[in-house]
Structure formats: C-alpha cells, structure tokens
Amino acid sequence: xxxxxxISDEHNFADGLTAGEWEQMRAALxxxxxxxxxxxxxxxxxxxxxxxxxxxxxxxxxxxFVHEIISAAFSNLVITPGVTTTEDVVWWMRQRVNDLGxxxxxxxxxxxxxxxxxxEGLGDDPIIQRGDVLHCDFGITAMGLNTDTQHMAYVLxxxxxxxxxxxxxAFARANRLQDILLDKTKVGMTGNEVLQAxxxxxxxxxxNGTMYxxxxxxxxxxxxPLIGLWDYQEAVPGRGDV
Numbered sequence: 493x494x495x496x497x498x499i500s501d502e503h504n505f506a507d508g509l510t511a512g513e514w515e516q517m518r519a520a521l522x523x524x525x526x527x528x529x530x531x532x533x534x535x536x537x538x539x540x541x542x543x544x545x546x547x548x549x550x551x552x553x554x555x556x557f558v559h560e561i562i563s564a565a566f567s568n569l570v571i572t573p574g575v576t577t578t579e580d581v582v583w584w585m586r587q588r589v590n591d592l593g594x595x596x597x598x599x600x601x602x603x604x605x606x607x608x609x610x611x612e613g614l615g616d617d618p619i620i621q622r623g624d625v626l627h628c629d630f631g632i633t634a635m636g637l638n639t640d641t642q643h644m645a646y647v648l649x650x651x652x653x654x655x656x657x658x659x660x661x662a663f664a665r666a667n668r669l670q671d672i673l674l675d676k677t678k679v680g681m682t683g684n685e686v687l688q689a690x691x692x693x694x695x696x697x698x699x700n701g702t703m704y705x706x707x708x709x710x711x712x713x714x715x716x717p718l719i720g721l722w723d724y725q726e727a728v729p730g731r732g733d734v
Contacts (some may be wrong), residue, residue: 680731703719
C-alpha cells in the first residue's frame with residue numbers, strides 16, 4: 493500500500509504539510525516506508541468538495557439572507573442619490589450581517605459605473621448618483637458554509653420608471669451566459685472541460701463574454717474545479733483539471 497501525504501504544488505487545499513513536519517515524518521518512517529509515500533491531492537480536494545444533500549437546504553436559507561440584504565442595500569431604504577456613498581452601503585451591509593448574527597469572509601464591495609466616467613475619476617468612495625450602474629460583491633459565513641454573490645443594480649433618474657432597453661439587453665445576455673454555464677456543467681467533467689463547452693456555446697450564440705466560476709463550501713473559494721479565470725480563458729492549469 494501507499495502512504496498519501498498532504499503536499500501539492502498546485503492545490504492549496506492539499507498542501508498542509510510543512511517542511512518541518514515532512515522532515516520529521518521522513519525520519520519516523522525510515523527509508524523503507526518512505527519509498528511508499530505518494531502525493532495524492534485529490535484525496536483532500538474531493539473530500540472538501542463533497543456536498544451532502546442536507547447542505548442544499550442550508551445554502552438556500554443562506555442565499556435567502558444574502559438576497560434580502562442586497563435588495564435592501566440597493567433600495568431607497570439605504571441609498572439616497574446624491575448623498576450616499578458606496579462605502580456607506582458597504583458598512584450598512586456589514587452592520588446588517590452583524591445584526592443577524594452572521595459573519596462575512598471578506599469585506600463587501602460596492603462599485604459604480606457611470607456614463608463618461610472612469611474608475612480612476614470616480615475614486616474609491618464615490619457618491620451614488622441617479623443613472624449609475626451599481627455592482628456589489630458580497631459573501632456571508634454561517635454554519636460552516638460560505639456564500640459568494642455578485643449583483644448589479646441601476647439607479648433610476650428622475651422621470652424614469654424602468655432601466656434603458658440597452659441595459660436590459662446587456663443584463664439578458666449576462667443571464668444567458670449564466671444559463672449556458674448551468675447547462676454545460678455535468679457530473680464527471682473537469683472545470684476546463686466545462687469552460688471549453690461554455691465558450692463554444694457562447695461564441696456560437698454571438699455572445700462576447702468571460703467565464704469565471706469557482707466552488708464555494710467550507711471555504712469561500714472552495715475546493716473543486718475552477719471554471720476559467722479572468723486571465724485564463726482557454727484552460728486553467730492544474731486547478732481547472734479537477
């Protein structure tokens with residue numbers, strides 16, 4: 493039989509053995525047993541990536557909290573155009589999470605896209621104005637599980653009752669890419685195989701997009717297959733081969 497050790501140069505979830513611990517282990521094993529040592533990162537990764545059915549109900553409840561918090565944060569309850577800054581919204585979200593007895597695993601972020609403006613011009617904490625497109629990145633932790641959710645919103649200008657048609661078409665295309673990802677993700681496929689299937693379908697439909705998706709679970713960026721990265725749109729070495 494072989495002896496699997498927690499060492500990997502590609503997967504952080506399978507690289508918990510320190511150099512000092514490895515030296516002690518080698519000394520304790522001796523040459524005979526050391527010859528049977530192998531690296532098997534999938535042992536740790538597959539264990540951490542396993543989702544039991546009872547987790548689904550917990551996740552649905554957690555995502556319910558997430559959507560409620562984001563919906564309130566992006567509403568008139570929190571935002572007064574011309575007054576409220578993005579950091580005001582961020583800290584409202586943090587306070588709401590604390591009030592609910594939950595935790596965050598990273599600082600939420602809220603950013604603004606504005607016509608004829610750049611990120612540099614808007615600065616780190618812009619005042620939210622009517623006509624802005626908002627984006628948030630928000631994740632909570634509870635019962636040993638983590639969420640990671642990004643949402644967009646549009647701040648209606650005075651006199652408008654709905655978002656512009658062009659903006660709605662852009663959202664629809666983004667939603668279509670999400671649907672493609674769900675459709676192409678199958679049990680037994682690696683992250684890179686899913687990525688290629690998604691990109692082929694995306695391009696065949698004339699969509700111009702970028703695919704990036706990561707597992708969640710015991711960790712916010714959890715063990716399991718990466719499906720693309722911002723700078724790896726053909727394949728992700730190692731972590732996409734899971």
